[in-house]
Structures are given as C-alpha cells and as structure tokens.
Amino acid sequence: MKRKNKPENNNKNKTSRREFLKKGLLAGAGTVLGGGVVGSFNAFAESGDTIKVLGPDGKVMSVDKSHLKEIGARTEKQMQKEGRDGIPGRKWVKVIDLSKCKNARMCMAACQNAHQLRPDQHHVNVLRMDRGGETAPFFMPKPCQHCDDPPCTKVCPVDATFKRQDGLVLIDNERCIGCRFCIAACPYSARIFNWTEPKDAEKYEDVEYNVELNVPQKKGTVSKCLFSADLLRIDKMPYCVTACPNGVYWFGDENENAVTNGTTKETVNFKKLLKDNAAYVLMPELGTEPRVYYLPEKDRMFPFVYEGSTELKKDKH
Amino acid sequence: MSEGKNNVSKKTLNTIVSDLTRPIKNHYGFTPWILFLTGIILLGLFAYIIQLKNGLGVTAMRDYVSWGLYISSFIFFIATALIGMLISAVLGLIGIKWITPISRIAEMIALGFAMWAGLIIIFDMGRPDRILNIFMHGRLQSPIVWDITVVNTYVVISILLFLLPLIPDIPFLKKTMKDQPTWKQKIYNLLSFGFVGRPEQYALIKRLIRITAILIVPVALAIHTVTSWLFASTLRVGWDSTIFGPYYVTGAFVTGGAAVVIAMFVFSRDFRLKNYITDFHFDKMGRLMVLLMLVYLYFNINEFLVPGYKMKLAEKPHLYELFQGDFALMFWLVQIGGLVLPVILLLFKKMRKPVPSLVIAVAVIIGAFFKRYIITIPTLLHPHLPIQNVPEEFSTYWPTPIEWSITMMAVAGALLIITILAKLFPVIPIWETAYEEGITTEEMNEFVKKEND
Numbered sequence: 001m002k003r004k005n006k007p008e009n010n011n012k013n014k015t016s017r018r019e020f021l022k023k024g025l026l027a028g029a030g031t032v033l034g035g036g037v038v039g040s041f042n043a044f045a046e047s048g049d050t051i052k053v054l055g056p057d058g059k060v061m062s063v064d065k066s067h068l069k070e071i072g073a074r075t076e077k078q079m080q081k082e083g084r085d086g087i088p089g090r091k092w093v094k095v096i097d098l099s100k101c102k103n104a105r106m107c108m109a110a111c112q113n114a115h116q117l118r119p120d121q122h123h124v125n126v127l128r129m130d131r132g133g134e135t136a137p138f139f140m141p142k143p144c145q146h147c148d149d150p151p152c153t154k155v156c157p158v159d160a161t162f163k164r165q166d167g168l169v170l171i172d173n174e175r176c177i178g179c180r181f182c183i184a185a186c187p188y189s190a191r192i193f194n195w196t197e198p199k200d201a202e203k204y205e206d207v208e209y210n211v212e213l214n215v216p217q218k219k220g221t222v223s224k225c226l227f228s229a230d231l232l233r234i235d236k237m238p239y240c241v242t243a244c245p246n247g248v249y250w251f252g253d254e255n256e257n258a259v260t261n262g263t264t265k266e267t268v269n270f271k272k273l274l275k276d277n278a279a280y281v282l283m284p285e286l287g288t289e290p291r292v293y294y295l296p297e298k299d300r301m302f303p304f305v306y307e308g309s310t311e312l313k314k315d316k317h
Numbered sequence: 318m319s320e321g322k323n324n325v326s327k328k329t330l331n332t333i334v335s336d337l338t339r340p341i342k343n344h345y346g347f348t349p350w351i352l353f354l355t356g357i358i359l360l361g362l363f364a365y366i367i368q369l370k371n372g373l374g375v376t377a378m379r380d381y382v383s384w385g386l387y388i389s390s391f392i393f394f395i396a397t398a399l400i401g402m403l404i405s406a407v408l409g410l411i412g413i414k415w416i417t418p419i420s421r422i423a424e425m426i427a428l429g430f431a432m433w434a435g436l437i438i439i440f441d442m443g444r445p446d447r448i449l450n451i452f453m454h455g456r457l458q459s460p461i462v463w464d465i466t467v468v469n470t471y472v473v474i475s476i477l478l479f480l481l482p483l484i485p486d487i488p489f490l491k492k493t494m495k496d497q498p499t500w501k502q503k504i505y506n507l508l509s510f511g512f513v514g515r516p517e518q519y520a521l522i523k524r525l526i527r528i529t530a531i532l533i534v535p536v537a538l539a540i541h542t543v544t545s546w547l548f549a550s551t552l553r554v555g556w557d558s559t560i561f562g563p564y565y566v567t568g569a570f571v572t573g574g575a576a577v578v579i580a581m582f583v584f585s586r587d588f589r590l591k592n593y594i595t596d597f598h599f600d601k602m603g604r605l606m607v608l609l610m611l612v613y614l615y616f617n618i619n620e621f622l623v624p625g626y627k628m629k630l631a632e633k634p635h636l637y638e639l640f641q642g643d644f645a646l647m648f649w650l651v652q653i654g655g656l657v658l659p660v661i662l663l664l665f666k667k668m669r670k671p672v673p674s675l676v677i678a679v680a681v682i683i684g685a686f687f688k689r690y691i692i693t694i695p696t697l698l699h700p701h702l703p704i705q706n707v708p709e710e711f712s713t714y715w716p717t718p719i720e721w722s723i724t725m726m727a728v729a730g731a732l733l734i735i736t737i738l739a740k741l742f743p744v745i746p747i748w749e750t751a752y753e754e755g756i757t758t759e760e761m762n763e764f765v766k767k768e769n770d
Contacts, residue, residue: 108706120707121380127705142702151552157461158447158454177450178373178443181461183383187552189700193383193443196374219372220443283701286552 076208080172083211083229086164091291092227093167094143094241095250095259095273098297101126101139102246103306110243114228116217118199121192123225124240128306129297136304138297141248143240144169144190144225145282145290152182152191161222167254167291168229172211173221182222187286191224237262254291328592330756330764337743337750338493340588350736354729361726364719365440373443375719381704382697382714387441388547389689390724393572394434394731395468395544396565396685400573401427401475402537405482406530415601417753418593418745422580424479425744426573429734431472431540433727438465440723460546467539474533479738481526484512485519485748488765504741514762541566548692554635555696564616570609571656572685578602578678580735582671584744593745596670603669606681610660617652635699644695647687655684 049065103126111123124143131137146169153161153169160176163169171182171191183191197219198204204216212229228238236242241249241262252259252270260267273279277295284290328336368375378385404423408416416423439445455462487509494501512518542562549561558564581602585594624632625640639648659677662668668677694714704712716724751761 120711122706125706127703129703155459155461155550157456157459157465158450159456160450160454175447175450175454176444177447179441179461180383180443181459181547183380184548184553184697185551187701189381189702189704192380194372195376195379196372222443288552 076174076210079208079210079212080174082233083170084162084164084172086166086168086229087232088165089255090166090232091254092146092232093252093254093259093270093291093293094146094227094238095270095279095293095295096141097248097250097277097295098138098140099295099299100246100248101141102301103128103139104245106243106245107141107240107249110239111225114215114239115213115223115226116199116204116215117192117223121199121223123190123192123223136300136302137306138300140294140297141240142188142190142282143227143292145188145288145292146225146227148289148291149287151185151187151286151288155181155185157181161224166232168227168232169224170211170226170229171214171222171224173214173218173223174209174211176218176221178220178222180222187283187288188290191222193222194219328754330751330754330760333751333754333756334489334493334747334764336590336592337745337747338490340590341490341494341740341743342497346587347736347740351733354733354736357729358726358733361722361724361729364722365726368440368719368723369445375717377710377714377717377720379711379714380707381700381711382694384441384693384697385714386690386716386720386724387437389693390686390727391434391437391441392544392565392689392692393686394430394437394727395541396569396572396689397576397731398427398429398431398434398471398475398573399537399541399566399569400577401431401478402533403570403573404577405478406533406537410527410530410534414753415598417749418590419577419581419598419602421479421482421742421746422584422744423573423577424475425735425738426576426580427475428472428479428738429731430576431468431475432734433731435465435468435472436730437724437727440727460543460550463543464540464547467536467543471533471536471540474529474536477529478526478533480508481522481529482746482749483508483742484510484522485514486743486746487512488514489747489761490742492765501741514758514765516758519758538566541569548696553696554632554699554701555692558620560616560619564613564620567609567613567616568685568688571606571613572682574602574606574609575678575681575685578606578674579682582675582678584739585671588739588744590745593750599671599674600666600669603663603674606678607660607663610656610663610681614656614660617656631701635695638695638699639691644691648691651684651688651691655681655688 050062051065052060052062055061105126107124108122108126111117112119112121115123117123124141127140127142129138129140146167148163148167150161150163150169153163156162157179158175158177160173161169161171161182178193180193183193194217198217201216201219207216209216210230212226212233214223214226217223228236228240231238237251237260238249241251244262247261247263249262250259250268250270250273251262252267254270257270258267259270259273273295274293279293279295281290281293376385376387401424404416405420409420439448442448451462451465487505490505491502491509494505512522542565545561545565548556549558551557578599581594581598585591621636621639625636628636638644659681662673662677667673698712698714748758748761752758
C-alpha cells in the first residue's frame with residue numbers, strides 16, 4: 001500500500017542536512033541552523049568550555065558546549081513513513097534453537113526493558129511446553145511469528161498493524177483504536193494490550209513516538225514484538241537475540257541466506273541450518289506462514305527441574 | 318384464523334383511536350419508570366467515566382480474554398434488533414395478518430437495541446477518541462468495517478420502517494393530541510410530511526413501506542452474519558466454524574422473538590390494550606417461537622455434536638470445559654433451560670397463554686444473553702499456546718461491577734428509547750387496525766376532518 005507523502009521536497013532537504021551533520025559534525029548554534037535543532041537554548045547555563053564546529057557555510061566556529069544539543073533523531077512523521085515501508089531488500093528471519101533454551105529469560109528482560117513493558121507484559125514469552133506422556137517438558141521462547149500471511153493485519157479496521165516489505169509485522173499505536181480484533185485473530189497469543197497507563201508513562205511523555213520501537217507505549221492500544229525494527233535499521237540484531245546467554249537465537253536475512261547467532265556471533269547458512277536440524281514452524285496447518293523457525297527440542301533436561309522442583313504444576317491447557 | 322379474533326368483534330374507529338392514543342396521554346407509572354431507567358443510565362455513565370480515565374484495566378479483560386461482556390452484549394443487542402426485520406418485513410411481505418398489532422412493537426425493539434449496539438462497541442474500544450480513524454483509514458478487508466457499515470445501514474432502514482407506517486397515523490394524533498404540549502404537536506406536524514390521507518398518498522406510503530421492507534431483509538441478514546464473522550474469521554477453537562452465520566441469525570430470531578413476547582405482555586397490560594393484543598396473538602407468537610427455537614436447536618446440535626463427536630486435539634479442552642468443566646453449569650442451563658424446555662412447553666396450548674408465555678420468554682431471553690457469553694469467553698480462555706508467566710487473573714474472567722454497570726446502562730438505554738417511542742406514538746398502528754376492521758380510508762379521512770371542525 002502506498003502512503004501519501006506530501007512534503008517530499010521538504011523532507012529531502014531535511015534529510016540531506018541531517019546527513020551532513022551526522023557525518024562526524026556536531027550541530028551548532030540555533031540561530032544558524034533554525035528549526036533543525038530541538039530544544040531551547042535559554043535553558044542551558046554557559047559552561048565556559050568551547051568546542052569547534054563546522055557551520056553550514058563551511059566556516060569553523062567555536063561555540064559554548066552548553067549550547068550544543070544532539071540533533072533530535074528523525075521526526076515522528078519520517079519515522080512513521082520509514083517504519084511502514086520497511087528496509088528495502090531485506091527479509092528478516094529468526095531461528096530459535098529449542099535444544100539450547102534453559103529458561104534464562106534474559107531475552108524477556110531485555111525486550112521489556114527496551115519496549116517500556118512491565119514484567120507481566122511479554123513481546124517474547126518463554127513458555128514451558130509439556131507435550132505429556134514420557135517426554136520431558138522443554139522451554140520455548142515465543143515472539144511474534146511475523147507471519148507472511150498474518151491473520152492480525154487482515155482484520156485491523158484502520159491499518160494500524162501492517163506487514164512491511166522486509167517481512168516484519170508492526171503496530172502503529174498512534175493509529176490503533178483499541179478494538180483488539182488482532183488479539184482475537186492471532187493464534188500465537190503474541191499480542192498484548194495496554195489495559196492501563198503503561199509503565200513509567202510520565203517519563204516517556206515527551207518522547208517522540210517511534211513506530212519501529214513502539215515506544216512510548218500508549219494506554220488503550222495494542223503492542224507486540226517488532227523484531228526490534230529500530231535496531232535492524234542501524235544494522236544491529238534484536239534486543240532478545242543479543243541478550244541470550246545460551247545461543248538460542250539465530251537472526252538474519254533470508255535474502256542473504258545467512259543467520260547469525262546472537263551469543264556466539266557465528267554466521268551460518270540459513271537454509272542448511274533449517275535442513276540439517278529438521279526445523280519446523282508453529283502450527284503450520286493454520287496457513288499463517290511464520291518467519292520464526294524452531295530447531296527441535298532435543299537434549300531435553302532429564303529429570304526436568306523447574307523452580308527447584310521436578311514436579312510440574314499441571315496447566316489447565 | 319379470523320374466528321380467533323371474535324372476542325374483539327367490530328370496533329368503531331372512535332374506539333380504536335381513543336384506545337390506541339390513550340396510553341400517550343396517560344402518564345400513570347411513567348415517571349418512576351423513567352427515573353429508574355435514568356438512574357441506571359447515570360450509574361453506567363459514571364462507570365464509563367471511570368473506565369475512560371483509567372483505561373480498560375478497570376474491566377476483568379486481560380491479554381488472553383481480551384473480549385468480554387461488552388462484545389457478548391453487543392451480539393445480544395444485534396440479535397434482539399433482528400426481530401424487526403423478521404416480523405414487519407418477512408412476515409408482513411408474505412401477507413400474514415396477525416402481526417398488525419405487534420409489528421410496530423417489533424420495530425421499536427429493533428431501533429432501541431440496534432442503536433445501543435453501536436454504542437456498546439464504542440464502550441469496548443481502547444481509544445474511543447480515535448473513532449474517526451475508521452473513516453480516515455478504514456480498510457475494506459476488516460470485518461469490523463463491514464459491521465459498522467451494515468449496523469448503521471440497518472439503523473437507518475429501521476428508522477424508515479418505523480416512520481413510514483407511522484405517517485398515516487399522524488392525522489389521528491394531531492386531532493387527539495390538541496391538549497398535549499406544543500413540542501409534541503411540533504413533532505407530529507414534522508412527521509406528517511404533509512400527509513392528509515389522499516388516496517395517492519396512501520398508495521405511495523404502501524409502496525414505500527414495501528420497498529423498505531424488502532430492503533431490510535438482506536441488510537438484517539448481513540448485520541448478524543457479519544457479526545458472527547468477527548468470530549468465525551479468526552483461527553480460534555470454538556469460533557473457527559463454517560455455520561456461524563446461520564447459527565447467529567437463527568439464534569437472533571429466538572432472542573428477538575422472546576423480547577417481542579415480553580413487550581406484548583407489558584403493553585397489553587400496562588397500556589390496557591388487551592383487546593388488541595389478545596390471547597390469539599400470544600398463541601401465534603408461541604407457535605412462531607417453537608419454530609424459531611427448533612431451527613436454532615438444529616444449528617446448536619450441528620455446532621456442538623459434530624466437533625464433540627470428533628474431539629480434535631485442539632478442540633478437546635474447549636469442549637470439555639463447556640460440557641463438564643467450569644462453564645458446564647451455564648452451558649447446560651442455557652441449552653436446556655433456555656432452549657429445549659421452552660420448545661417442549663410451548664408445544665402445549667396452555668403454555669401459549671399470556672402469563673406462561675411471559676415466563677418462558679424471560680427464561681429464553683436470559684438464556685440468550687448468557688449464550689452469547691458462552692460463545693465469547695471460553696474460546697478466549699483456550700488459546701493454542703499455554704497461558705504462562707502472567708498474573709493468575711489473566712487465565713480467568715468474570716465481569717467487574719464497572720462492566721456490569723455499563724452493560725446495564727445499554728439495556729436501560731434501549732428500554733428508554735422504546736419507552737419514549739411508546740409515549741410519543743401509538744404502539745399499535747391505528748390506520749392498519751382500522752383497515753382490518755373494515756374501515757375504509759375515506760371513512761378515516763372523514764373522521765379526521767369531522768373532529769377537526
């Protein structure tokens with residue numbers, strides 16, 4: 001879907017200026033640069049330290065350090081547009097090696113930390129799977145599956161949740177009306193809702209909304225795993241992937257046919273990894289075509305120890 | 318059939334007009350009833366303000382049971398609203414005469430409940446302030462957009478189907494309501510649309526009524542089918558069913574039928590219209606209910622027996638929960654007390670008398686309300702993947718007082734609309750009743766003129 005993009009010229013100018021400044025130069029005096037600088041200068045006291053900066057006309061100038069402020073990242077509008085388009089040429093995939101997961105939950109903590117979530121709100125949730133019988137239970141991290149045929153985006157009445165060209169399914173909480181149809185539609189229970197004011201809401205009050213991070217979270221809107229789209233944009237791996245101490249996560253680009261392990265940083269052939277390990281996806285019969293692959297739960301803990309006990313409390317399900 | 322009406326015998330136009338307009342003038346018991354409804358609505362508004370302030374967290378809904386009492390009440394309201402289409406459109410179009418005194422009642426019920434159904438959806442929204450996004454960014458793929466479209470269309474056509482047959486009654490109202498406040502007379506003047514009873518006006522009105530009645534049939538089928546698709550279009554156990562459309566539509570007729578029986582009882586007693594809404598009509602409605610409930614029972618058997626026979630792995634816990642688990646009591650009460658027993662009882666003529674009819678209808682409608690609850694909640698409690706690492710409250714659901722208050726506000730609101738309509742306009746069409754008594758339109762015109770002088 002093409003989004004309208006009226007102030008194109010304007011944006012281009014801004015971008016080129018920003019790039020110029022980004023390349024190792026510091027942003028300088030507000031009077032020279034005008035609206036490009038965020039914030040008010042009167043709020044800063046002179047520090048006495050000066051620093052040399054390159055002005056827009058090529059002259060080197062010296063300004064007081066206190067007058068400097070890092071240029072505000074991209075504008076919300078720009079982030080929205082880029083966030084909806086995705087990163088061209090990419091097809092992100094995640095491979096989760098169930099034989100490695102020891103329920104360290106570092107992925108959950110890193111994710112909650114990055115996305116302004118409370119401990120009971122999960123973009124990625126490590127589930128204790130019990131298939132019954134003689135088999136030992138195992139742990140299964142469950143992020144959003146970023147399906148190629150996503151049931152959630154189909155039902156959204158306002159295009160607040162959408163599929164990008166790089167395979168990610170994102171949610172725009174500036175547009176979400178909170179009908180929760182997507183939560184009902186998702187068979188993986190990957191979506192959460194901000195039933196009350198989000199954690200630390202007042203701290204994030206003035207933060208510009210980044211659709212690729214879904215922060216600040218907003219009351220009355222849906223949130224979900226984003227494959228850390230904000231990090232992917234700067235060529236970094238997702239929060240959960242790098243936080244894992246056990247080498248559970250592989251992440252990469254299907255187009256490159258390569259995935260990298262978040263713990264060991266080893267890069268391997270994606271298709272081969274899947275084939276050699278008999279990878280599978282969750283509930284393929286539903287036709288959702290997930291972009292998250294699982295390597296089988298071999299090498300299970302036996303006897304299974306959970307919270308200091310070998311006995312499992314029976315789930316209702 | 319006509320001998321059933323013999324206790325009514327011939328009525329003069331004079332009696333008909335005075336009988337049918339009397340309840341509009343007579344305010345006995347009106348004020349306490351309105352105060353009661355307003356009280357419930359105010360309580361609900363207060364609850365809604367709390368919900369707006371603190372978010373949907375004040376409800377018992379959480380990430381797994383993310384649709385609760387509001388959505389199940391929404392289905393119930395849409396269901397009740399559907400009866401207008403069945404009685405005044407379908408039965409009217411195929412020429413069934415006994416519906417004359419109850420067709421307007423059915424339309425009033427349809428209007429009241431359809432309007433509040435739209436509001437319940439807003440109560441359920443996390444961001445009601447962004448409702449305009451649906452028009453700014455609406456996507457045709459989403460069943461919610463279809464639902465909003467058809468519900469609004471249904472409300473509009475229902476208003477027409479209420480107003481059009483009302484127009485020929487307005488001249489009678491203008492005459493008899495001379496002593497009423499001017500705002501009321503202004504409403505009558507406005508709604509007469511210049512109708513003075515000329516033959517070509519009658520012909521036009523009848524034509525318009527016919528067109529509207531035909532139009533409303535597909536729209537009404539659409540609103541409840543689309544409402545069922547909000548569920549059937551998901552991959553959830555218990556909702557992922559191909560018969561959800563007809564299952565909902567037939568269930569809706571049962572709900573609305575029960576609502577009409579209750580309204581018939583109240584109006585015939587409270588408005589002293591026993592000579593117009595007679596035992597004969599209760600008997601007919603009882604028979605109709607038996608038919609409607611049997612069809613619905615048939616769909617219920619399909620919906621539960623077939624999956625229950627197969628017991629697919631994914632559906633097993635859901636079905637066990639309904640048949641013998643936490644929801645078993647509610648499930649069997651609703652199925653037996655709200656469906657099977659009423660069918661059996663209504664087979665007996667004695668049970669189709671007004672008072673037993675009322676008792677049965679109340680049981681049916683309460684059953685219908687909780688049936689929607691049973692369709693909505695247990696499915697959400699059984700997602701494909703286990704509910705873990707969340708507080709205990711996430712894996713249970715029982716509505717909070719806030720949710721009950723808001724839902725009761727919707728019920729009271731629908732009843733308020735019905736009450737106001739019944740206090741402004743005759744609940745039984747004057748001209749159609751007179752027509753069936755053999756009074757010609759010329760006689761009616763004469764009557765209006767004579768009184769005028």
